[in-house]
Amino acid sequence: MQTPGGAAVPGRPLRRGRPTRHSGRQAHWYRGPIVRGSRRAALGLGRARGTLSRAPRVFAIALAAPVLLAAGCGGGSPQTTGEPKGNFPIRVVGASFPLAQAVSRPTNLTLAVRNVGSSTAPNVAITVNSFEYKSSYPNLADPNRPTWVIEQGPGPIASPPVETQEVSQPGGAVTAYVHTWALGPLAPGAVHVFTWHVVPVKTGLQVVRYVVAAGLAGNAKAVRPIVGGPVKGAFVVHIGTEPPPTHVDPNTGQVVPGPAPQTP
DSSP states (O other): OBOTTSOBOTTOOOOOOOOBOOTTSOOBOOOSOOOTTHHHHHHHHHHHHHHHHHHHHHHHHHHHHHHHHHHTSOSSOTTTTTOOOEEEEEEEEEEEOOSEEETTOOEEEEEEEEEOSSSOBSOOEEEEOOSEEEOOOTTOSOOEEESEEEEEOSSOOOSSOOOBTTTBOSSTTBOSSTTEEEOOOBOTTOEEEEEEEEEEOSOEEEEEEEEEESOSSSSEEEEOTTTOSBEEEEEEEEEESSOOOEEEOTTTOOEEESOOOOOO
16 A cells, blocks of 8 residues: 555555546556445445336336225215116106296206106116206306206205205205215116206206216116116296286185285
């Protein structure tokens, strides 16, 4: 070993390092101090390289972990678990919705469906996507605005009532799906009646469309008897700007249509 001045240290032979090549210079022998522990450094590098080679496997396992966790988190809601696959013939045997309505005048939409097949439909549901419209008014937090305000949806009211007015109205047929109500299994020959108590709040000509399903998961499909295809329909409704005249019958105390009678 040499001192900074170039003198050799007694008792220690000179060590020759490996030749190095510099740009524009010839190779020369390095005579400075040898860095000890280079073998460990090489081994450490080997381990590091081995770790890098295994990194894709670790990354793949890390990606698979959330999938396994997600698969173990219940496997679907109770409304869709175990729904059988198949087509279930369903017929709409009753459909009523006044064609002429008026703002602020309560009314009802009623749909009655019958299972005309030979097996029980798992969970008959109806989706109505026309109770609201999308407004183009700027800077709205929610562009969806009601055409009809739903005062009560299908199904019995819970006792005590449980509701979130902005999302689901009173009525036991509400589901986790927006604009969809389900009344449960429907045996062959049986009928489910869906009734919505609504109040129109937007004037003009409106189209109300509905679709019937035999289940909520998409496995059980409601089809038209004989011809097949989806079970669906529509109403064309005109909502007037002014409610029709009504008055209180003095004999019964009930609100009845028509102008109040002239008093002598």
